[in-house]
Amino acid sequence: MNCKKCDSSHTVLLRKKDYYCDDCFMVNTNHKFRACIGKNKILIPNENVLIGISGGVGSTVLLDLVNHAVTLENTKKLRIVPFFVHLLDEERKDSAQAVIKQCNKYNINVYIIHLAEYMDLKFDIPEANCIPETEENKVKLFHDMLNSMPITAATDFLLKVKRNLLVEFAKKVKCRIVFTGETTSTLAINLLTNLATGRGSQVQDDIGFCDVRDKEIKILRPIKDISKEELDYYVAIKQLSPFHEKDVISNSLQSVIASFVSDLQKDFQATISTVCKTADKIGNQERMNDERNMQEKCVICKSNLHTRDLNISALEATNISRKVSLGNAQFRQYLDNNPDISSLESDATPSVFPLINKYLCYGCSRNQSEMNQTKLPPYIEEVLKL
Structure with a gap:
C-alpha cells in the first residue's frame, strides 16, 4: 500500500487502515499540534509560555514539536517565548537527569522544581539545568502526606499537586499560559477515572483543551488530539529518547482503568477517540453551567464547589x-x-x-x-x- 497523501511507499500504518510515508506523517502530526492551538485562539504573539515536561513519551514529543515550531523561519513559526519546567519527585532523580539531557540536545534551559515545594509554595526560581536542594523535613512531610492515603487517593491528589505547582511557577516567571503533554489515551483514562472518583463535574478542566480554574493562568493541552500510536511512530522517526516511567501507580483504580482502556483499544480502534469526544460533550455542558453559576472554589483542586x-x-x-x-x-x-x-x-x-x-x-x-x-x-x- 502507498501513502494516502503522496502515493509513495508507506512506512507508517495508523488505525490499521491509514498509510503514510515518514514525511507526510510528520507534516500531519505537526498540523494537529498547530491546529489544536490555532483553532482556540488563546495565545498572544510573543508571549511567555510555560511548558511542563516529565520526560515521558508525550512530553518528549511536545518538547520536539515546540522546538520545531519556534525555530521555523516562515509564517508558520510559533511566536512564543517558551519556559520549560520539570516537577521532580525526590525518589526519582533519574527522571530529572533524563529531562536535562533531553533539553541539552535542543540547547534550551529547563527548571527543576521539587514536588515537596507544595508544602509551602514559597520556593524561588531555581538555577536552570540543575537539580536544586530542598529541605529534608519538607520532603519527609510531603511523602508522609501521600503515604497516609490509599493508593488511588494518593494518585489523584498528586495530579492536583502538580497542577498547583505549575500554576504557581507560571506566576513566578510571568507566564499566562501553560502547556502540558496529555494525549488522547491519557485523557480517556482521566475521564473514566474522574467519573469513578466523583469528579464528573470537573471534566472540562481536567480533560478538555483548556483548564481555566485559575483566573490568571490557563493550562492548555496542545497534543490532546495525538494518539499514543502516533507518538510511538513520532519517537521512532525522530529517534528521540523518552524517559519511560509508568504514568500511574499499580494496584490503584487508575491503573485498572488504564489497563481496561488499553486492552479495549487493541480490539476496538475507536475506543479512545469515542471516549474523548464524549468528554468534550460533557465538558461543554459543565462549562455552560459554570458560567451561569460562578461559585466558591475547592481549596485543594480549585474547582467550583457546585x-x-x-x-x-x-x-x-x-x-x-x-x-x-x-x-x-x-x-x-x-x-x-x-x-x-x-x-x-x-x-x-x-x-x-x-x-x-x-x-x-x-x-x-x-x-x-x-x-x-x-x-x-x-x-x-x-x-x-x-
Missing part, C-alpha cells in the same frame, strides 16, 4: 445510605417525619465528609477523609481551620 446544584444528588444519596446503614437513630427519625427526600436540607443531613461544599469538592473531601491524621500543607489547614 453548592447550588446538590438537591437529590449522588452525594446526598451516599450520605443517606451511609447514615441509615450506620444506624443513626436521630437521622432515621428525621426520615420518618420527612418522607419526601427532596425536602432534605444540608444542615439537617450533615455530610459524611464534614469539609465538603464549604471548603472542598467531593473528590478532595474524600481524599482528605482517608488520610491517617497526617497534616496537609499549613496554608491549606489554615483555610480549613483544622
Whole structure:
C-alpha cells in the first residue's frame, strides 16, 4: 500500500487502515499540534509560555514539536517565548537527569522544581539545568502526606499537586499560559477515572483543551488530539529518547482503568477517540453551567464547589445510605417525619465528609477523609481551620 497523501511507499500504518510515508506523517502530526492551538485562539504573539515536561513519551514529543515550531523561519513559526519546567519527585532523580539531557540536545534551559515545594509554595526560581536542594523535613512531610492515603487517593491528589505547582511557577516567571503533554489515551483514562472518583463535574478542566480554574493562568493541552500510536511512530522517526516511567501507580483504580482502556483499544480502534469526544460533550455542558453559576472554589483542586446544584444528588444519596446503614437513630427519625427526600436540607443531613461544599469538592473531601491524621500543607489547614 502507498501513502494516502503522496502515493509513495508507506512506512507508517495508523488505525490499521491509514498509510503514510515518514514525511507526510510528520507534516500531519505537526498540523494537529498547530491546529489544536490555532483553532482556540488563546495565545498572544510573543508571549511567555510555560511548558511542563516529565520526560515521558508525550512530553518528549511536545518538547520536539515546540522546538520545531519556534525555530521555523516562515509564517508558520510559533511566536512564543517558551519556559520549560520539570516537577521532580525526590525518589526519582533519574527522571530529572533524563529531562536535562533531553533539553541539552535542543540547547534550551529547563527548571527543576521539587514536588515537596507544595508544602509551602514559597520556593524561588531555581538555577536552570540543575537539580536544586530542598529541605529534608519538607520532603519527609510531603511523602508522609501521600503515604497516609490509599493508593488511588494518593494518585489523584498528586495530579492536583502538580497542577498547583505549575500554576504557581507560571506566576513566578510571568507566564499566562501553560502547556502540558496529555494525549488522547491519557485523557480517556482521566475521564473514566474522574467519573469513578466523583469528579464528573470537573471534566472540562481536567480533560478538555483548556483548564481555566485559575483566573490568571490557563493550562492548555496542545497534543490532546495525538494518539499514543502516533507518538510511538513520532519517537521512532525522530529517534528521540523518552524517559519511560509508568504514568500511574499499580494496584490503584487508575491503573485498572488504564489497563481496561488499553486492552479495549487493541480490539476496538475507536475506543479512545469515542471516549474523548464524549468528554468534550460533557465538558461543554459543565462549562455552560459554570458560567451561569460562578461559585466558591475547592481549596485543594480549585474547582467550583457546585453548592447550588446538590438537591437529590449522588452525594446526598451516599450520605443517606451511609447514615441509615450506620444506624443513626436521630437521622432515621428525621426520615420518618420527612418522607419526601427532596425536602432534605444540608444542615439537617450533615455530610459524611464534614469539609465538603464549604471548603472542598467531593473528590478532595474524600481524599482528605482517608488520610491517617497526617497534616496537609499549613496554608491549606489554615483555610480549613483544622
